[in-house]
Amino acid sequence: xxxxxxxxxTGLLGASAGLALRASGYDxxxxxFNRGAESGRIALASGAIDSISTNPLETARAxxxxxxxxxxxxxxxxxxxxxxxxxxxxxxxxxxxxxGLITAAxxxxxxxxxxPGFLPGHPMAGKERSGAALGDxxxxxxxxxxxxxxxxxxxxxxxxxxxxxWRDLVAAMGSKVLxxxxxxxxxxxxWVSHLPQFVATALSAVLQEEVGDAPELKDxxxxxxxxxxxxxxxxxxxxxxxxxxNSPAISNALQALEQHLAHLRENLRTPALRExxxxxxxxxxxx
Amino acid sequence: xxxxxxxxxTGLLGASAGLALRASGYDxxxxxFNRGAESGRIALASGAIDSISTNPLETARAxxxxxxxxxxxxxxxxxxxxxxxxxxxxxxxxxxxxxGLITAAxxxxxxxxxxPGFLPGHPMAGKERSGAALGDxxxxxxxxxxxxxxxxxxxxxxxxxxxxxWRDLVAAMGSKVLxxxxxxxxxxxxWVSHLPQFVATALSAVLQEEVGDAPELKDxxxxxxxxxxxxxxxxxxxxxxxxxxNSPAISNALQALEQHLAHLRENLRTPALRExxxxxxxxxxxx
Numbered sequence: 001x002x003x004x005x006x007x008x009x010t011g012l013l014g015a016s017a018g019l020a021l022r023a024s025g026y027d028x029x030x031x032x033f034n035r036g037a038e039s040g041r042i043a044l045a046s047g048a049i050d051s052i053s054t055n056p057l058e059t060a061r062a063x064x065x066x067x068x069x070x071x072x073x074x075x076x077x078x079x080x081x082x083x084x085x086x087x088x089x090x091x092x093x094x095x096x097x098x099x100g101l102i103t104a105a106x107x108x109x110x111x112x113x114x115x116p117g118f119l120p121g122h123p124m125a126g127k128e129r130s131g132a133a134l135g136d137x138x139x140x141x142x143x144x145x146x147x148x149x150x151x152x153x154x155x156x157x158x159x160x161x162x163x164x165x166w167r168d169l170v171a172a173m174g175s176k177v178l179x180x181x182x183x184x185x186x187x188x189x190x191w192v193s194h195l196p197q198f199v200a201t202a203l204s205a206v207l208q209e210e211v212g213d214a215p216e217l218k219d220x221x222x223x224x225x226x227x228x229x230x231x232x233x234x235x236x237x238x239x240x241x242x243x244x245x246n247s248p249a250i251s252n253a254l255q256a257l258e259q260h261l262a263h264l265r266e267n268l269r270t271p272a273l274r275e276x277x278x279x280x281x282x283x284x285x286x287x
Numbered sequence: 288x289x290x291x292x293x294x295x296x297t298g299l300l301g302a303s304a305g306l307a308l309r310a311s312g313y314d315x316x317x318x319x320f321n322r323g324a325e326s327g328r329i330a331l332a333s334g335a336i337d338s339i340s341t342n343p344l345e346t347a348r349a350x351x352x353x354x355x356x357x358x359x360x361x362x363x364x365x366x367x368x369x370x371x372x373x374x375x376x377x378x379x380x381x382x383x384x385x386x387g388l389i390t391a392a393x394x395x396x397x398x399x400x401x402x403p404g405f406l407p408g409h410p411m412a413g414k415e416r417s418g419a420a421l422g423d424x425x426x427x428x429x430x431x432x433x434x435x436x437x438x439x440x441x442x443x444x445x446x447x448x449x450x451x452x453w454r455d456l457v458a459a460m461g462s463k464v465l466x467x468x469x470x471x472x473x474x475x476x477x478w479v480s481h482l483p484q485f486v487a488t489a490l491s492a493v494l495q496e497e498v499g500d501a502p503e504l505k506d507x508x509x510x511x512x513x514x515x516x517x518x519x520x521x522x523x524x525x526x527x528x529x530x531x532x533n534s535p536a537i538s539n540a541l542q543a544l545e546q547h548l549a550h551l552r553e554n555l556r557t558p559a560l561r562e563x564x565x566x567x568x569x570x571x572x573x574x
Contacts, residue, residue, distance in 0.1 A: 126509075143509060192494070193509070201551065214475065219411075220467075224480060227514050228515065234564070235564075251555060255552060261485070262541075265542060268534045279492040286499060
C-alpha cells in the first residue's frame with residue numbers, strides 16, 4: 001500500500017534503492033531529490049526515480065515513505081526539517097552508516113503516536129566510488145540490511161504498518177533484514193567496516209607518499225596491492241561524517257590495530273610472529 | 288633446447304610453473320621434488336610434473352634447469368647444495384619473494400665461467416593459500432616476473448644461453464619479464480607486497496581478538512572486510528622467511544603506516560582527515 005516513495009539523495013545508495021525497488025516489482029511512484037541536479041538527472045535517466053522533486057518538503061508531505069540516502073549529517077538535518085512537516089501516517093527511514101545520533105534523533109523527534117515514524121537502517125553494501133551513475137539494482141542482494149529499531153517506540157498504527165511494509169520491501173530488494181542494538185551497531189561497524197576503510201586510506205596514503213611516483217609501481221603491484229588499497233578511493237564526503245559520528249569507537253579500533261602492527265614490527269624475527277599469523281588464520285577460517 | 292627441468296618444491300608456485308610450462312607448449316620433461324611426498328603426488332596427478340624425484344641431487348645433475356620454488360631459506364639451502372654438484376652447462380633459477388640474500392648467494396656460488404648459472408627470479412603472483420592442489424596454469428598470466436639479474440656476472444656460454452631460454456619460457460607462461468636491481472626489489476616489495484600482507488595479518492588478528500566470536504560477524508561483514516582480510520589466511524611458513532630476510536625494509540614500512548594510522552586517529556574530527564583521504568585517492572587514481 002505504499003504508493004509513493006521519496007528518495008532524498010540520489011547517489012550510489014539512493015539510486016540503487018530506486019533501481020532495486022523497481023526490479024523487485026514495486027509499482028508505486030518514486031520521486032528523487034538531490035542537492036546537486038546532475039545526480040538527479042542521472043538517476044532519472046537510469047529509471048531509479050520517476051521524477052525529480054524541486055520542492056523536497058512538499059514532496060515529502062506527499063509521500064508515505066521518505067528514504068534518506070545522504071551522508072550522516074545531512075540525514076540529521078533532514079530529520080529535523082521533516083519532523084516539523086510530516087504526520088503520523090508517514091515513515092522516514094535512512095541508509096546512514098552510523099546509527100547513534102540518528103537513532104537518538106529518531107527517539108527525540110519521531111516514533112510517538114502523534115508523530116511520523118522513523119526506522120533507522122543501514123544496508124551493508126556499497127562501492128568505493130559514489131554517484132548515481134554507479135547505481136545498481138543488485139547492490140543489496142545478499143547483503144545484510146541492519147535496522148536499529150527500538151521496541152519501546154510507540155508508533156502510530158499507520159506508521160507501524162509502514163515499518164512492516166518497508167521491511168518487506170528491503171527483503172524484496174534481496175537483503176537480509178537484521179535487527180541490532182544501536183550502540184552495538186556502531187561498535188561493531190567500527191571494527192568490521194570503519195577500521196578496514198581507515199586502514200585502506202592510511203595504506204594508500206603512505207604508498208602514495210613513499211612509492212607513488214615509482215615507475216615500476218604499476219608493474220610490480222599485484223592483486224594484493226589492488227585489493228588492499230581499493231577502498232583508498234572512497235570519498236571523504238561520506239567518511240567525514242562517519243569519522244565525526246563514531247569517533248570514540250573508530251579511535252579505539254585504530255589504536256588496537258596500531259598496537260598489533262607495532263607488535264609485528266618488533267617480532268619480525270621472533271616466534272611471536274607465528275602466533276600473530278595463527279590468530280589471523282583463525283579469523284579467516286571463521287569468516 | 289631445454290630438455291629437462293627440475294622443480295624443487297611442488298607447492299602453489301612450483302606446481303603452477305609446471306602446469307604453465309606445459310600449457311605454453313614446453314615439451315621437455317619436468318621432474319618434481321618435494322620434501323613432503325603428498326604435494327609431489329598431487330603435482331604428478333595434475334600433470335604439473337611428469338615424475339617424482341627420490342634423489343634430488345641426482346635429478347638436478349640430470350637437468351638443464353632447476354627451478355627452486357620453496358620458501359627463501361630452503362632456496363638458500365638448495366643453492367649451497369646444488370652449487371657443489373652442478374656444472375657450468377646448467378642453470379638454477381628461483382621464485383623466492385626476497386632477493387637480497389639469494390642474489391648475494393648467486394654472486395658468491397654461481398655465475399662464473401666454471402660454475403653453474405643462477406638467475407634470481409620473483410613472479411608477482413600467488414594466492415593466499417598454498418599447496419599443489421591450487422596449482423594453476425594461468426597463475427602467471429598478466430603478472431610481472433621480476434628478475435634481479437646482474438650484468439656483471441660472467442656466466443659460461445651454455446648457462447648464459449639457458450638464461451635466455453628461461454626468459455623466453457617465462458614470457459611463454461604469460462608473464463612480463465622485468466629486470467630490477469636487487470636492493471630496489473627488496474625495498475619496493477616491502478611497500479607493495481610485504482606491507483599489505485602484514486597489514487592484513489594484523490587486521491585479521493585484531494578482529495579475531497575483538498569480534499571473532501561475535502554472532503553477528505558473519506552477517507555484518509561485507510565485501511570490504513573479506514577483501515581486507517583475505518591475506519590473513521596466508522601461511523606463516525612462507526612469510527617467516529620473508530620477514531627474516533627483509534626485516535629492515537618491512538620494519539620501516541610498518542612504522543610509516545603506524546604513523547599514518549595514528550595521524551588519522553588524532554584527526555578524526557579535523558580538516559587533516561580530508562588531506563589523508565585526498566592523498567589516498569591520488570594513489571588509487573595512479574594505480
